[in-house]
Amino acid sequence: xxxxxxxxxxxxxxxxxxxxxxxxxxxxxxxxxxxxxxxxxxxxxxxxxxxxxxxxxxxxxxxxxxxxxxxxxxxxxxxxxxxxxxxxxxxxxxxxxxxxxxxxxxxxxxxxxxxxxxxxxxxxxxxxxxxxxxxxxxxxxxxxxxxxxxxxxxxxxxxxxxxxxxxxxxxxxxxxxxxxxxxxxxxxxxxxxxxxxxxxxxxxxxxxxxxxxxxxxxxxxxxxxxxxxxxxxxxxxxxxxxxxxxxxxxxxxxxxxxxxxxxxxxxxxxxxxxxxxxxxxxxxxxxxxxxxxxxxxxxxxxxxxxxxxxxxxxxxxxxx
Amino acid sequence: xxxxxxxxxxxxxxxxxxxxxxxxxxxxxxxxxxxxxxxxxxxxxxxxxxxxxxxxxxxxxxxxxxxxxxxxxxxxxxxxxxxxxxxxxxxxxxxxxxxxxxxxxxxxxxxxxxxxxxxxxxxxxxxxxxxxxxxxxxxxxxxxxxxxxxxxxxxxxxxxxxxxxxxxxxxxxxxxxxxxxxxxxxxxxxxxxxxxxxxxxxxxxxxxxxxxxxxxxxxxxxxxxxxxxxxxxxxxxxxxxxxxxxxxxxxxxxxxxxxxxx
Ligand SMILES: Cc1cc2nc3c(=O)[nH]c(=O)nc-3n(C[C@H](O)[C@H](O)[C@H](O)COP(=O)(O)OP(=O)(O)OC[C@H]3O[C@@H](n4cnc5c(N)ncnc54)[C@H](O)[C@@H]3O)c2cc1C
Ligand SMILES: Cc1cc2nc3c(=O)[nH]c(=O)nc-3n(C[C@H](O)[C@H](O)[C@H](O)COP(=O)(O)OP(=O)(O)OC[C@H]3O[C@@H](n4cnc5c(N)ncnc54)[C@H](O)[C@@H]3O)c2cc1C
Numbered sequence: 001x002x003x004x005x006x007x008x009x010x011x012x013x014x015x016x017x018x019x020x021x022x023x024x025x026x027x028x029x030x031x032x033x034x035x036x037x038x039x040x041x042x043x044x045x046x047x048x049x050x051x052x053x054x055x056x057x058x059x060x061x062x063x064x065x066x067x068x069x070x071x072x073x074x075x076x077x078x079x080x081x082x083x084x085x086x087x088x089x090x091x092x093x094x095x096x097x098x099x100x101x102x103x104x105x106x107x108x109x110x111x112x113x114x115x116x117x118x119x120x121x122x123x124x125x126x127x128x129x130x131x132x133x134x135x136x137x138x139x140x141x142x143x144x145x146x147x148x149x150x151x152x153x154x155x156x157x158x159x160x161x162x163x164x165x166x167x168x169x170x171x172x173x174x175x176x177x178x179x180x181x182x183x184x185x186x187x188x189x190x191x192x193x194x195x196x197x198x199x200x201x202x203x204x205x206x207x208x209x210x211x212x213x214x215x216x217x218x219x220x221x222x223x224x225x226x227x228x229x230x231x232x233x234x235x236x237x238x239x240x241x242x243x244x245x246x247x248x249x250x251x252x253x254x255x256x257x258x259x260x261x262x263x264x265x266x267x268x269x270x271x272x273x274x275x276x277x278x279x280x281x282x283x284x285x286x287x288x289x290x291x292x293x294x295x296x297x298x299x300x301x302x303x304x305x306x307x308x309x310x311x312x313x314x315x316x317x318x319x320x
Numbered sequence: 321x322x323x324x325x326x327x328x329x330x331x332x333x334x335x336x337x338x339x340x341x342x343x344x345x346x347x348x349x350x351x352x353x354x355x356x357x358x359x360x361x362x363x364x365x366x367x368x369x370x371x372x373x374x375x376x377x378x379x380x381x382x383x384x385x386x387x388x389x390x391x392x393x394x395x396x397x398x399x400x401x402x403x404x405x406x407x408x409x410x411x412x413x414x415x416x417x418x419x420x421x422x423x424x425x426x427x428x429x430x431x432x433x434x435x436x437x438x439x440x441x442x443x444x445x446x447x448x449x450x451x452x453x454x455x456x457x458x459x460x461x462x463x464x465x466x467x468x469x470x471x472x473x474x475x476x477x478x479x480x481x482x483x484x485x486x487x488x489x490x491x492x493x494x495x496x497x498x499x500x501x502x503x504x505x506x507x508x509x510x511x512x513x514x515x516x517x518x519x520x521x522x523x524x525x526x527x528x529x530x531x532x533x534x535x536x537x538x539x540x541x542x543x544x545x546x547x548x549x550x551x552x553x554x555x556x557x558x559x560x561x562x563x564x565x566x567x568x569x570x571x572x573x574x575x576x577x578x579x580x581x582x
Binding site for chain 2: 011068069070073093094095097098100101102104105106109110111112113114126130131132133134135136137138139140141142143144145177180181182183184185186187188189202226234244245250251258259269270280281282284288293294295296297298299300301302303306307308309310311312313314315318319
């Protein structure tokens with residue numbers, strides 16, 4: 001059967017959920033062969049096997065952490081040469097997209113970015129994209145080379161499927177180009193203990209209406225009562241009230257949770273671009289004219305400092 | 321010493337307008353006003369700051385690939401303070417994909433001559449965020465991308481890249497391709513003086529033959545990807561909106577419980 005390369009996003013061997021989603025999608029078009037690079041790569045094999053990877057190609061080298069993007073491109077290039085896959089699937093993280101793009105160019109293939117669904121077509125995979133701030137849905141195909149497709153988080157359910165997951169060493173020789181951009185320092189982001197924003201089933205976000213870094217505790221308390229991730233608008237981030245890594249929107253994260261709760265957020269097009277595909281949308285805003293209300297399943301016109309704490313109390317008492 | 325900076329800027333349909341696809345499934349540019357992609361304003365700004373912080377003689381060229389109207393994007397960048405502009409325009413470019421765009425940009429950058437290329441993190445229409453990496457690949461120079469802070473000193477470019485899991489400090493030798501995020505610092509508004517001065521600044525127009533690119537390599541026919549269909553997302557059905565008169569939090573909790581979120 002045709003093989004599909006799946007690029008593994010992992011941190012020291014811990015596979016991130018979007019990669020497991022890719023394995024589900026990959027099985028629609030062939031047999032998944034995973035490629036895991038860098039420190040801890042071999043440690044990814046067990047979980048990848050549980051999710052359908054027939055083979056896991058691994059290569060550990062310091063170059064992946066010490067230099068930007070290109071070492072990974074060269075490893076994937078080697079994997080494509082070794083496997084001759086019918087498609088290459090890559091999670092849509094900022095770095096992985098860049099890796100995918102350079103790989104596509106090197107192997108003479110077209111690239112589709114930020115797919116939200118994937119199916120087998122008559123002449124290769126058909127990718128669905130959600131574009132123009134999620135106001136249009138397009139279906140696209142790659143017409144030259146081996147389709148390289150990057151897929152957004154939450155585009156498929158993770159489905160376990162046992163497979164061999166045979167670990168094989170990938171042979172990689174780096175060119176001089178691989179060492180062009182040096183990573184001279186790295187500071188890991190501190191974990192908050194809350195769910196990862198792009199993976200969470202519920203996201204509670206605050207905007208300019210939260211009016212101060214210290215007030216974000218109101219948003220956090222609601223998030224914690226629901227087991228949710230915390231998001232923020234760019235206005236809140238620009239004001240320094242919350243970290244940029246929590247920004248939802250066009251230049252922040254795109255989220256597509258079961259439930260999105262926006263408090264003190266007006267609903268500008270760039271914010272909507274990152275949350276419009278959420279299943280259920282709830283907003284709390286004191287301005288009845290705020291554009292966010294055009295999107296909501298349920299909206300409360302009111303002061304978030306009254307509504308959010310009351311909601312949090314009610315959630316806590318219901319959960320007992 | 322001199323430093324030649326090329327800033328790539330895209331002309332895009334206004335995101336606050338009603339964006340649509342044309343019959344050939346390319347972006348309908350007639351229906352919505354176009355403008356300089358707001359994220360490329362950050363690229364122009366960083367180029368200007370690099371110039372202002374440099375002892376070298378810095379020349380900033382802004383480059384766009386796009387239709388006739390794309391000159392507006394160049395004018396805006398010139399009025400912010402760039403020195404000159406290049407407009408790559410050719411009917412055969414209609415419908416070019418990201419791989420094709422990177423080819424045209426790379427050829428134009430080579431022809432212009434460069435030490436540093438500065439791009440935005442993504443366009444506000446295609447939003448792929450891959451063109452700078454593709455241009456670096458084609459030019460065979462380092463990519464130092466998605467920077468929220470950038471500095472150029474003595475033939476080296478360095479900067480900070482804030483990723484999901486970590487924040488990284490990067491460094492590469494020139495020539496290089498840089499892209500900057502919207503965290504890199506507000507872009508300046510063109511002054512009246514800047515707007516007047518921009519009218520006198522040179523704008524060169526190149527077509528595909530000037531760049532030695534064949535028509536088959538670009539455009540809708542030359543694209544390595546194909547859009548098969550585009551459908552407008554159905555509008556969301558109007559939701560329930562209540563006014564908080566003391567019970568708003570409770571009502572919302574009831575709604576969430578009814579939807580099984582609690
Ligand atoms: C190129 C580009 C990219 C961008 N990318 C993003 C992005 O990724 N994400 C993003 O969010 N934005 C982005 N923006 C910015 C976007 O255009 C808006 O400026 C931003 O989303 C506004 O944030 P906000 O809704 O928090 O603030 P505002 O628009 O100021 O809205 C604040 C809201 O809070 C309400 N409010 C105030 N006080 C209270 C209270 N006590 N109780 C209840 N409600 C209250 C007000 O009625 C108002 O509706 C981008 C802009 C550009 C140009
Ligand atoms: C909704 C939509 C979806 C698309 N999806 C795909 C896809 O999946 N695959 C694909 O191959 N193409 C796709 N395209 C086409 C693609 O957007 C264009 O080819 C475009 O010129 C390059 O990609 P981008 O705008 O996404 O650039 P990005 O990679 O997001 O842009 C990053 C930076 O590159 C520079 N840049 C990009 N384009 C130009 C330009 N024309 N002139 C000057 N500088 C520029 C700017 O500095 C910009 O900030 C899509 C287009 C649209 C409108």
